[in-house]
Amino acid sequence: MNYTALFEQIKKKKSFLCVGLDSDIAKIPAHLQQVADPVFEFNKAVIDATAGVTIAYKPNIAFYESRGVEGWQSLEKTVTYIRQQYPEIFLIADAKRGDIGNTSQMYAKAFLETLNFDAITVAPYMGEDSVTPFLQYPEKWVILLALTSNKGAFDFQFREDKGVKLYEAVLRKSQEWGDKQNMMYVVGATKAEMLGGIRDIVPDHFLLVPGVGAQGGSLQEVAKYGMNSHCGLIVNSSRGIIFADKTEQFAVRAGEEARKLQGEMEILLKEKGIL
Amino acid sequence: MNYTALFEQIKKKKSFLCVGLDSDIAKIPAHLQQVADPVFEFNKAVIDATAGVTIAYKPNIAFYESRGVEGWQSLEKTVTYIRQQYPEIFLIADAKRGDIGNTSQMYAKAFLETLNFDAITVAPYMGEDSVTPFLQYPEKWVILLALTSNKGAFDFQFREDKGVKLYEAVLRKSQEWGDKQNMMYVVGATKAEMLGGIRDIVPDHFLLVPGVGAQGGSLQEVAKYGMNSHCGLIVNSSRGIIFADKTEQFAVRAGEEARKLQGEMEILLKEKGIL
Numbered sequence: 001m002n003y004t005a006l007f008e009q010i011k012k013k014k015s016f017l018c019v020g021l022d023s024d025i026a027k028i029p030a031h032l033q034q035v036a037d038p039v040f041e042f043n044k045a046v047i048d049a050t051a052g053v054t055i056a057y058k059p060n061i062a063f064y065e066s067r068g069v070e071g072w073q074s075l076e077k078t079v080t081y082i083r084q085q086y087p088e089i090f091l092i093a094d095a096k097r098g099d100i101g102n103t104s105q106m107y108a109k110a111f112l113e114t115l116n117f118d119a120i121t122v123a124p125y126m127g128e129d130s131v132t133p134f135l136q137y138p139e140k141w142v143i144l145l146a147l148t149s150n151k152g153a154f155d156f157q158f159r160e161d162k163g164v165k166l167y168e169a170v171l172r173k174s175q176e177w178g179d180k181q182n183m184m185y186v187v188g189a190t191k192a193e194m195l196g197g198i199r200d201i202v203p204d205h206f207l208l209v210p211g212v213g214a215q216g217g218s219l220q221e222v223a224k225y226g227m228n229s230h231c232g233l234i235v236n237s238s239r240g241i242i243f244a245d246k247t248e249q250f251a252v253r254a255g256e257e258a259r260k261l262q263g264e265m266e267i268l269l270k271e272k273g274i275l
Numbered sequence: 276m277n278y279t280a281l282f283e284q285i286k287k288k289k290s291f292l293c294v295g296l297d298s299d300i301a302k303i304p305a306h307l308q309q310v311a312d313p314v315f316e317f318n319k320a321v322i323d324a325t326a327g328v329t330i331a332y333k334p335n336i337a338f339y340e341s342r343g344v345e346g347w348q349s350l351e352k353t354v355t356y357i358r359q360q361y362p363e364i365f366l367i368a369d370a371k372r373g374d375i376g377n378t379s380q381m382y383a384k385a386f387l388e389t390l391n392f393d394a395i396t397v398a399p400y401m402g403e404d405s406v407t408p409f410l411q412y413p414e415k416w417v418i419l420l421a422l423t424s425n426k427g428a429f430d431f432q433f434r435e436d437k438g439v440k441l442y443e444a445v446l447r448k449s450q451e452w453g454d455k456q457n458m459m460y461v462v463g464a465t466k467a468e469m470l471g472g473i474r475d476i477v478p479d480h481f482l483l484v485p486g487v488g489a490q491g492g493s494l495q496e497v498a499k500y501g502m503n504s505h506c507g508l509i510v511n512s513s514r515g516i517i518f519a520d521k522t523e524q525f526a527v528r529a530g531e532e533a534r535k536l537q538g539e540m541e542i543l544l545k546e547k548g549i550l
Contacts, residue, residue, distance in 0.1 A: 127427020152402020
């Protein structure tokens with residue numbers, strides 16, 4: 001999917017919501033535990049309940065990989081289901097991969113070809129040749145970790161060399177590898193006040209913003225500092241939507257939570273003059 | 276496996292060789308392409324030919340993941356085979372994972388529990404809570420990326436804050452999270468001259484050293500600057516062993532290449548007074 005198509009979808013759905021399919025099998029409602037593939041059935045119900053107000057789904061690969069071959073099958077089925085039923089939706093593999101060049105090529109193949117995701121999150125620690133293999137696929141995206149939402153972000157990401165913090169160096173240096181048409185950045189909602197400085201470096205790029213909801217980030221703050229004239233934001237919520245309820249009503253409640261966020265997003269898009 | 280058992284194996288086999296099972300299906304000999312699981316059969320033959328002189332195997336997960344469910348099955352079979360036939364061998368998942376705490380827990384489960392690896396490589400960019408979940412398993416190990424062997428290592432790993440380079444900060448800071456009994460570091464052989472400075476920070480830890488052979492690093496240089504009184508080195512070779520020959524003789528040649536390296540390692544261990 002290209003930049004224009006993504007922006008069109010945001011305007012059409014009046015939303016910049018990404019639903020994180022962090023579908024931990026241990027947290028799935030009891031009544032689903034007896035079916036053949038509980039994780040897929042859970043995802044399917046959540047997807048059907050939220051697709052109307054969602055522009056992107058983001059399975060975090062760890063929750064699938066932890067179950068070995070079975071988990072990988074649940075992931076494949078989930079991707080295929082979304083592709084068939086909701087082909088307009090942007091699909092992000094939250095994999096945080098990154099290895100030497102010939103190995104990153106293999107990860108690119110795994111997620112952008114075998115599984116046909118639109119985008120993959122990538123860790124920048126190993127530099128250029130660990131990132132560029134993912135940029136060889138037309139209309140596919142790298143979403144590079146810049147400033148993450150967790151506490152450990154403070155261990156290394158804020159280290160300064162000649163006044164430039166590591167996450168700022170990642171934003172700057174990676175401009176040499178890709179552009180706003182094939183690269184986005186992860187910026188945690190828990191550090192929304194830093195979005196202003198980030199927008200000075202990458203005014204036009206999309207930012208994938210996790211941490212709204214369960215992790216405590218504020219949607220209004222994120223929009224205030226991070227929204228640009230093409231929205232430029234994909235805000236993710238995972239647990240706050242998919243595990244809002246753990247009874248047979250889980251999908252109904254997931255839909256409600258997603259629509260609540262979409263409603264807030266519609267107001268913010270209008271305030272910005274995008275709608 | 277604990278520190279002592281690993282050192283005992285090094286002395287017994289007179290080797291600190293790790294064979295990287297980067298088993299790219301496109302590079303596997305033609306005569307194996309017709310069997311049910313070419314990658315597993317290839318691995319099995321390489322393992323049988325090299326296990327006598329090898330202390331560790333390190334499948335790079337990308338080469339398996341790129342084939343989806345089938346690749347994951349090849350990986351599971353490979354791990355099971357090594358566990359059954361060569362239970363003394365140290366098993367490293369070269370996965371370079373790392374995510375927020377609850378997600379890293381899932382990756383830890385995937386590799387240290389579901390697949391029962393002894394160790395997993397982890398990327399440090401996201402800091403403490405992305406690393407510590409892997410340290411909760413007794414006698415299992417985190418192998419943290421410090422100074423990698425690729426060209427892109429120069430993009431961020433050498434950035435200096437108050438005279439301390441990023442990879443040095445990773446070595447220092449991570450001392451607060453684990454110790455020589457559960458943490459190792461990746462240090463590329465292509466930067467062997469920096470091993471002296473690294474040993475000043477982590478004198479007793481094991482270092483996993485990729486980059487000997489195909490990537491151009493020298494075993495003698497690595498031993499000169501990096502070996503300590505408990506060896507403290509696990510030196511990996513991947514392509515130089517497993518793809519030394521692409522005919523029906525591939526396993527025989529893999530064994531020869533592994534024994535050649537083991538012979539050089541035996542001399543180095545004797546020079547150090549370890550044997």
